Each structure stands twice: as C-alpha cells, then as structure tokens.
Amino acid sequence: MDEARHERIRAAVAAIPEGQVATYGDVAAEAGERSARLVGRVLREDGADLPWHRVLRADGSSAPQILDEQHARLRGEGVEIRDGKVVLAHHRAASGWLS
C-alpha cells in the first residue's frame, strides 16, 4: 500500500532525538524516499502528532508559515538559532539515526 511509504516517513521523523534536527532531505533518505518534497507534504497533512519541528530545510531555515512555532519549540529543547536559521552543524542528527 502507499500507506507504507507514508508510514516510513513518519517513523523517521518520530525517531529524531530531542534536541537534534534533520533536513527534509535527510528524512527522505532515512525513509528510503527520493523526494524531499514528499516529506514536507506528509508533515503538512499529518504531522500534528509528530516532532515535525525537528525537520528543517537544507540550510536550516523554515517555511514562513511554521517559522514561529518551530523556533519556539526548538528553543525549548535548547537548539541554537542564528540569523533565522538553526545551526545545523551543532544539532543535525547523524545519518542512520533510524536504523
């Protein structure tokens, strides 16, 4: 079922450790997907119950509509944000965090 892929993406996001983050591309790779866009779409429609705030763009920025909420939550976990972007170098989860 197509539901399986959808599910793997959610699993990858759910497994990102607190205080750490990952890019949409990272999640896609971790879930065995080729499209980062798909990850964004999944989170948009059913990310409510997931730690979606730990997923960022490749440069550490975020889409304007979720920026406030995302930054607030991340700060709460001690994640550093500079110039509107998360400092990926310090908080990016190591690839294979799911396996």
Added chain:
DNA sequence: CAGGTGACCCCAG
C-alpha cells in the same frame, strides 16, 4: 491529458 503548486534540493551566474 496539461498545467500549476508546494512545510524541498542543488548548481551556476
């Protein structure tokens, strides 16, 4: 069937 649209990514100017 043909475009348009994103919580996207990457590279060249």
Added chain:
DNA sequence: CCTGGGGCCACCT
C-alpha cells in the same frame, strides 16, 4: 544577496 533552471512527487484544476 538574488534569479533561473533542472529534479523531485502527490494532488488539484
């Protein structure tokens, strides 16, 4: 810093 162009994928007109 910004713009363009190519890829990507599911969904809606």
